[in-house]
Amino acid sequence: MYTVGIDVGSAAIKIVVYDGETYRYAIEPTGWSPKSNGEKVYKKFLIENNISSSKVKRIIATGYGGRRLDFVDEYKSEITCHGKGCHYLCSDIRGVIDIGGQDSKAILLNEKGKVLDFNLNDKCAAGTGRFLQVTTNALDLDMDQIDCLAKDSSPLSIDNMCAVFAETEVLNLLVQGAKKDEILAGLLKSIALRVGSLAGKANLQGKIAFCGGVAQSQVLRRMVKEYCNLNIITLKNPQITGALGAAVLGFK
Amino acid sequence: MRAKTMEYFDSLIAESAIKIKEEKEKGKKVMGYYCVFSPVELIEASGAFSVGLCATKQEPIAEAEKHLPRNLCPLIKSSYGFAITDKCPYFFFADAVMAETTCDGKKKMYELMADIKPMVVLDIPNSSVYRKRKEHWMEEIHRAKDFIKDELGLEVTESSLKEKIKEHNEERKLLMELVELNKFNPTPISGADLLKVLWGRQFKADREEYIAKVKILMEELKEISLKSDKVKGPRVLVTGSPTGVGQEKVINVIENLGGQVVLQEACSGVKGLVDLVDEDKNPYEALAEKYMDIPCSCTSPNTRRFELTNNLVKEYEIDAVVDITLQACHTYNIESYQLKKEVDAPFIQIETDYSESDVEQIKLRVSSLFELINE
Ligand code: SF4
Ligand code: SF4
Numbered sequence: 001m002y003t004v005g006i007d008v009g010s011a012a013i014k015i016v017v018y019d020g021e022t023y024r025y026a027i028e029p030t031g032w033s034p035k036s037n038g039e040k041v042y043k044k045f046l047i048e049n050n051i052s053s054s055k056v057k058r059i060i061a062t063g064y065g066g067r068r069l070d071f072v073d074e075y076k077s078e079i080t081c082h083g084k085g086c087h088y089l090c091s092d093i094r095g096v097i098d099i100g101g102q103d104s105k106a107i108l109l110n111e112k113g114k115v116l117d118f119n120l121n122d123k124c125a126a127g128t129g130r131f132l133q134v135t136t137n138a139l140d141l142d143m144d145q146i147d148c149l150a151k152d153s154s155p156l157s158i159d160n161m162c163a164v165f166a167e168t169e170v171l172n173l174l175v176q177g178a179k180k181d182e183i184l185a186g187l188l189k190s191i192a193l194r195v196g197s198l199a200g201k202a203n204l205q206g207k208i209a210f211c212g213g214v215a216q217s218q219v220l221r222r223m224v225k226e227y228c229n230l231n232i233i234t235l236k237n238p239q240i241t242g243a244l245g246a247a248v249l250g251f252k
Numbered sequence: 253m254r255a256k257t258m259e260y261f262d263s264l265i266a267e268s269a270i271k272i273k274e275e276k277e278k279g280k281k282v283m284g285y286y287c288v289f290s291p292v293e294l295i296e297a298s299g300a301f302s303v304g305l306c307a308t309k310q311e312p313i314a315e316a317e318k319h320l321p322r323n324l325c326p327l328i329k330s331s332y333g334f335a336i337t338d339k340c341p342y343f344f345f346a347d348a349v350m351a352e353t354t355c356d357g358k359k360k361m362y363e364l365m366a367d368i369k370p371m372v373v374l375d376i377p378n379s380s381v382y383r384k385r386k387e388h389w390m391e392e393i394h395r396a397k398d399f400i401k402d403e404l405g406l407e408v409t410e411s412s413l414k415e416k417i418k419e420h421n422e423e424r425k426l427l428m429e430l431v432e433l434n435k436f437n438p439t440p441i442s443g444a445d446l447l448k449v450l451w452g453r454q455f456k457a458d459r460e461e462y463i464a465k466v467k468i469l470m471e472e473l474k475e476i477s478l479k480s481d482k483v484k485g486p487r488v489l490v491t492g493s494p495t496g497v498g499q500e501k502v503i504n505v506i507e508n509l510g511g512q513v514v515l516q517e518a519c520s521g522v523k524g525l526v527d528l529v530d531e532d533k534n535p536y537e538a539l540a541e542k543y544m545d546i547p548c549s550c551t552s553p554n555t556r557r558f559e560l561t562n563n564l565v566k567e568y569e570i571d572a573v574v575d576i577t578l579q580a581c582h583t584y585n586i587e588s589y590q591l592k593k594e595v596d597a598p599f600i601q602i603e604t605d606y607s608e609s610d611v612e613q614i615k616l617r618v619s620s621l622f623e624l625i626n627e
Contacts (some may be wrong), residue, residue, distance in 0.1 A: 064612060064616075067615070075619075076619075076623060077616055077619040077620040077623055078616065078620075079616070079620035079623070079624075080620060080623040080624070080627070102613070103613065103616065114624075114627055115620070115623070115624045115627070116624070117598075117624075118600075118620055118624070120613070120616070120617060122603045201589075
């Protein structure tokens with residue numbers, strides 16, 4: 001017997017199958033059509049893992065595109081799912097910070113992994129994956145170059161929180177001759193500070209899991225620890241915690 | 253099940269505009285007003301029509317942004333946009349406008365609006381602990397009375413004022429009785445419909461007809477309550493910046509996700525209805541007392557809002573509070589932090605404007621809130 005969690009985000013579809021003890025996962029790009037790709041990813045995943053669909057007891061969807069899938073049994077919000085997924089991977093955490101493509105989230109959990117409170121960024125893209133994407137684009141950098149470039153640089157201050165304005169600010173700094181790595185470090189710092197204030201408003205304390213694609217950056221993790229004085233731990237698969245949480249929730 | 257009488261309220265705003273036009277052609281004066289601080293009793297005691305102008309639509313905002321900053325509260329941009337485009341019949345028919353120095357955005361916008369219509373802008377003391385605030389407001393009401401006389405040529409007498417105070421008290425009591433029907437679970441009237449009825453109050457051309465319809469509606473709702481069975485989604489109280497007809501976005505998301513919007517604490521809800529005007533006192537003094545006690549975030553500190561919200565949470569057996577902050581509304585935005593600490597229920601703040609661009613984000617917040625309650 002299996003449950004499946006499927007997290008359809010703006011950039012990637014994450015899928016997890018869980019049998020009550022172990023889990024397997026896959027990550028695929030979302031592409032143009034979250035709805036039809038969601039279904040494709042699901043079918044492909046079952047075939048590749050040699051699971052017949054009759055063995056799947058429940059499918060729970062989450063994420064922005066998750067609401068649109070019609071082959072699933074239930075939809076659960078990312079907040080609940082990330083909370084569950086992170087708690088499953090590390091039961092003594094009390095909070096989650098997730099930097100997603102569109103939303104950054106701070107989630108306060110109790111010892112059972114139940115959500116007590118949460119806080120999200122406001123309408124603008126500040127502090128989200130999107131912010132980093134737009135601004136690194138302006139620097140002509142790829143996301144996987146981030147860490148090695150920003151590792152030992154001292155951050156310049158980037159004051160604009162709006163992604164569009166920050167892009168202009170980055171371009172201006174370049175024109176003035178600022179170094180790329182210092183601008184990049186500055187961008188990461190501004191995200192760290194932003195995330196810190198989200199976490200502060202949701203009262204996050206104790207061990208905090210950091211997830212979402214952006215959480216793969218070691219420099220960012222270090223900065224969140226340092227500037228925001230938060231006890232950040234990193235999970236093995238920070239990208240799949242939403243889908244994992246959904247699958248775990250489905251099992252109960 | 254939806255009450256049949258709601259059809260009357262569905263078309264109330266559009267039809268009242270036609271009636272007001274007719275009355276105006278017969279020589280009746282019309283005075284517009286914006287917010288719950290406006291002593292409407294005074295306007296009506298002069299014999300003029302009072303019409304609500306609070307603007308809650310996206311439509312005229314682009315036009316307004318030609319004069320106003322983009323990062324301003326949509327309510328202010330919308331009201332100004334309606335003023336300069338002649339797209340709102342109520343503003344168009346208004347011979348004069350009554351307004352107040354609520355937030356900074358509004359009061360500076362009124363300076364621009366004053367070029368379009370004759371205006372009286374009443375000065376709200378922004379400290380709720382200022383000793384002379386009631387006296388001050390009484391003087392402002394007298395100033396408004398003089399303005400009505402000079403601008404519209406209409407007199408307010410003590411007896412006409414007393415009469416209007418009585419009528420409005422009756423209306424407030426009745427509307428609170430209507431709201432109280434939502435103490436039932438499931439609620440007999442949806443939050444969007446309740447808003448429509450309360451909102452319609454500011455536009456109606458005929459008070460007697462309106463009141464009669466509210467009474468019929470209440471009878472219908474009682475029957476609906478008797479028939480309906482118990483289970484339904486979480487009971488939500490909405491508070492924060494004014495949420496009006498045309499901008500029910502958040503309320504709709506809550507209700508589409510299975511929640512019940514039981515009532516609004518906001519000024520488009522019960523904020524202005526919970527207190528009556530003392531009918532035994534000097535009418536000006538009594539008006540000043542009632543209006544200076546409105547728990548709006550433009551006064552500081554605004555502890556009464558915390559008390560009111562908490563009382564409503566208990567009385568109406570509320571499961572969660574949703575605090576709506578219009579973008580760039582600093583007063584409600586900052587106050588949200590305190591409110592969250594004071595309120596004894598799960599709480600989220602939603603910052604938004606009138607555009608539809610963030611509906612998905614709002615859904616995420618609301619569904620997370622519901623999962624948090626249900627788990
Ligand atoms: S929020 Fe305050 S200022 Fe705005 S309409 Fe309501 S009572 Fe008036
Ligand atoms: S919502 Fe806030 S900013 Fe907008 S008019 Fe009301 S008090 Fe002013």
